Amino acid sequence: MTNNLDTFFGAMSDPTRRAVIERLVTGPAPVSELHAPHDIALPTFLRHLKVLEDSGLVRSEKKGRVRTVHIEAAPLAVAEDWLQNQRLIWEGRIDRLAALAEQIERTAP
C-alpha cells in the first residue's frame, strides 16, 4: 500500500479542497452548496471532490438528483497523530539537548 498520508497530504495541499473540508466539518452538504463559494467551473470542482473522496477524506451519496457529501474524520486524526508524533520526537530531542546542557553545567560549572 502506498502510504495513506500521501493521498491525504496531497488532498490537503489545495486551498479549494481545504476550504471544502473546513465547510464539511460543520456538517454534510450537497455538491451545489459546496461549489457555490468557489469561482471555478463545476466540472473542475467535481474533480476536487473526487480527489477528496479518493483520499478517503470524504464520502457521498446520491438521492434523487442531489449528491450529499460528508466528511470522514478518521484521516484527519491519522495525520494529526503523525504530526504530533514528529513534534514529540523533535521536542524530545530538545529535551535531551537541555538535559545534556544541564549535565555539562553540573560537570563544569
Added chain:
Amino acid sequence: MTNNLDTFFGAMSDPTRRAVIERLVTGPAPVSELHAPHDIALPTFLRHLKVLEDSGLVRSEKKGRVRTVHIEAAPLAVAEDWLQNQRLIWEGRIDRLAALAEQIERTAP
C-alpha cells in the same frame, strides 16, 4: 498571501520528503546522509530538499563541501493546529448532535 498550508501540505505529500522530515526530527544531517537510504539520483533528491526548504520546513548551511540540513519545527505545529481545529469543530458538531438527541429523548420519551 497564498496560504502557508499549501506549500506545507504539498511538501508533505511525498513519501521521500516525509522520510526526510522523519529523519530530521531526530537531529540535523548532511545531504549525503539524508540521501543514502533513498534509491533515487542525487539531483532528484536535491530537488526534494529544495521543496522542503522552499516550504520553510527545513533550512541548511554549507560548510566546506558539506551542506547540513535541519528542521524548522514551527510549520509542523501550524499544520497540527489546523488539523486539531478542524477535528474540534467536527467533534463539537458531534457533541451538538448528541445533545440534540438527548433533548429529543427527554421531550418524547
Added chain:
DNA sequence: AAGATTGTTAGTCATATGGCTAAGTAATGT
C-alpha cells in the same frame, strides 16, 4: 598535484494536476 568526495547546474522526458468548454443524463417543478 592528483584523486576522491560532496554537492550543483543544466537539460530532457513522461505523467499528473488544475483549469476550461461542450454536450449529455436523470430528477423535479410547472
Added chain:
DNA sequence: ACATTACTTAGCCATATGACTAACAATCTT
C-alpha cells in the same frame, strides 16, 4: 410535456512535478 436543476462525462490545454543523465565546481585526502 417541457423546462429547469443538479450533476456527469468527455476532451482539450498549460503548467507543475518527479525522475533521469551528463557535465561542472569546490573541497578535502593522500
